[in-house]
Amino acid sequence: xxxSPLTVQGIVPPGWTFEGVFPISLVDSNQKxxxxxxxxxxxxxxxxxxxxxxxNATLNFTTTAKSGFILLQNDNPSGDPTKSKSFEVPVSY
Numbered sequence: 001x002x003x004s005p006l007t008v009q010g011i012v013p014p015g016w017t018f019e020g021v022f023p024i025s026l027v028d029s030n031q032k033x034x035x036x037x038x039x040x041x042x043x044x045x046x047x048x049x050x051x052x053x054x055x056n057a058t059l060n061f062t063t064t065a066k067s068g069f070i071l072l073q074n075d076n077p078s079g080d081p082t083k084s085k086s087f088e089v090p091v092s093y
Contacts, residue, residue, distance in 0.1 A: 002026075002091045008039065008070060009056045016085065017047040017055070018075035024057045025073075026091075028065035035061035039072070067092045 008024060016022050017039075025036040039057035046053050067090070074085040 002070075002093060004035075004059070004061045006035075006059045006061065006070075007056065008059070009054070011052045011054050012039075012072065012074075013052055014050045016072075016074040017041055017053055018077050020044065020047045022055070022075040023073045024059070025071040026059050026061055026068065027071050028063065028068040032065075034063045034065065034068065035059040063093055065093055 006026065012022065020041040021038040023036065024039040026034045028034055037057055037059055039055040041047050042054040042056060069088040069090055072087045072089075074083075076083050076085075
C-alpha cells in the first residue's frame with residue numbers, strides 16, 4: 001500500500017537513463033496517469049558508466065483508485081519503439 005508522497009528507489013540496467021533521468025509514473029488499474037515525473041540517478045554521471053544505475057524519485061498524488069502500478073520506462077530519446085522498455089510494480093492505494 002502506498003501513500004503520497006511516494007518515494008521510489010532502486011536500480012535500473014545500463015541504457016535505461018539518458019542524461020541521468022528516465023520517466024516514472026503512477027497509474028491506476030486502467031493505465032490512467034495519476035502522477036508522473038523523472039527518476040534521477042543518485043550518483044551524477046553514473047548513467048554513462050555502462051553499469052546498473054541507482055535512482056530515486058518522489059511522486060505526489062491524490063486518487064480515489066484502489067489499485068494500480070508504478071510504471072518505469074527507459075528514456076528513449078531516439079523515439080524508436082523497438083528500443084522502448086518498461087517495468088510495472090503493482091500497488092494499492
